[in-house]
Each structure stands twice: as structure tokens, then as C-alpha cells.
Amino acid sequence: MAVDHYENFPVASLLLPARLRPAVAAIYAFARSADDLADEGDATPEQRLAALGVYEQGLDAIAQNYLATAPAVPTLFVALEKTVLAYRLPLLPLRDLLSAFRQDVVTTRYPTFADLLDYCRRSANPVGTLMLQLYGAADASNLRDSDAICSALQLINFCQDAAIDWQKGRIYLPQEDLERFGVTAAHLAEARVDAAWCALMRFEVARARAMMLSGAPLAVRLPGRIGWELRLVVQGGLRILDAIEAAGFDVFRQRPVLRAADWCRILWRAVWMRAG
16 A cells, blocks of 8 residues: 555455445546646646646536536546435535645645645545545544544655655645754755754654544544555554654655555554554
């Protein structure tokens, strides 16, 4: 399991009930393809924003029940509309995703952690919200813990992919944190792992871990398959943080990923969560 973009979205998971797989696949197709419009290929920023605008029009068509006659809407919206109608899904989480993708096109720095959390609220949290909606478990306490887990996963991704994001011209680590620990863009450009970088990453890892653990009770509270799925997601994220620490915070030369050997520990920890 890689903590990367939407790879934590449980598409076709053996733990996912068969009845929900088409719905999850439809939402995943929307999120993954829209993210690619913002991030992949050689399109100009204007072209990316225009393409994301077409997706926004598709959501408008679903909301106003004219998708069948809407021009130039990607075919994936047919399955998405069926899912939205069948499960009475709110469109706001999908719109929030598009808002975050548009932000990726135009924003390359985040001055404060609050600014970054606002981005996570729209780029990551909607995934958890939609999953809880599909399972009929979207009450206030569940949504609160889900938001913590999803934002933590996004923060873990930022730590894990600091070098990759730099190559794309982006720094997702808050500027206020870089200044606090004396880290500059030169650290990223030169793949410099010194005391300042390690102090920054130790802080970011600790904060992501604390956020993940604050939401982890949701994985124990939810019954059945969704609970097990969530336990594995939580423990996978925590294991990535362990790997970042074990690499001495050198995410430039040893991008932390989960390997086959990690799964025994993840599964054991998931079982322990259930027992505890």
C-alpha cells in the first residue's frame, strides 16, 4: 500500500463489499482522472483549468439532472451519476476535490500549516467523507475522525514525496516550518540532509503521527469490512512514518515505500487495534 494520491482509495479491495465496488470505482475514476488533469502531461495551466472546468460542468449537470444532454462531458460521469443517485451522495466533496486540483495548478507554496490543512480539507478529506456516505456511517464523530485520518495521510504523502514535489516546482511543507528550523529551498534543490532538515522532518512526522492517532479510534469503532479496511490504511500510514524515521529522514535517496515484509507488521498491528 503506497501513501500516494488516491492509492489508499480501496478500489477493488478484497475487504470492500462487492455491492460497493462499482460505486467506489466510479468515484475513484473521477478523482484520479481529475487529479491527472491538474498534474500530468504537458498542458499549460490555462488548459488544465479549462479541463477541470469541464468536470465542474459535469457535476452541475448531475445536480440539475441534465447529464444525458450535456455536451462534452466525459463518459465517466455516467457511472458517477448512477452512484450519486443510488447512494444520495452530496456533490460538495466532489466539488471540493476539484477546488484542490485547481489550487494545485496555481499554488506552489503554503505559508502556514493552517493554509495546508485547508488544502487537505479539500484534497484528502472528501475521500473519507464519500466512503462513510457509501457505508451509511457519516455521522459527526465519524466524519471528524475520518478527516483526521485523511489529512494525516496527505501530510504523510508530503513528507514522503518532498523531493518529487520539488521537481514539480512545489513545496507542500509549510513555509513557517521551514523558517522555524532554518530550512531553505536549497535543501530540496541539493537533497541536503543536515541537522536542520532532520529537525524539520522529525517535527512533520510527529505531527502527522499525532493526527493519525487522533483519528484512529474510527477504525476500531466501525464494524466489519470498512473497519478492517481502515485499520490497514491507518497502520500503513504509520508504517510509512516509521520508514521515514528509519531512513534518517533522507527522503531524497530512499523514498519510503511499503514492501512485502512490512505487511506482516501492518496486519499484526491492525489485529492489535481490534483487540484493543
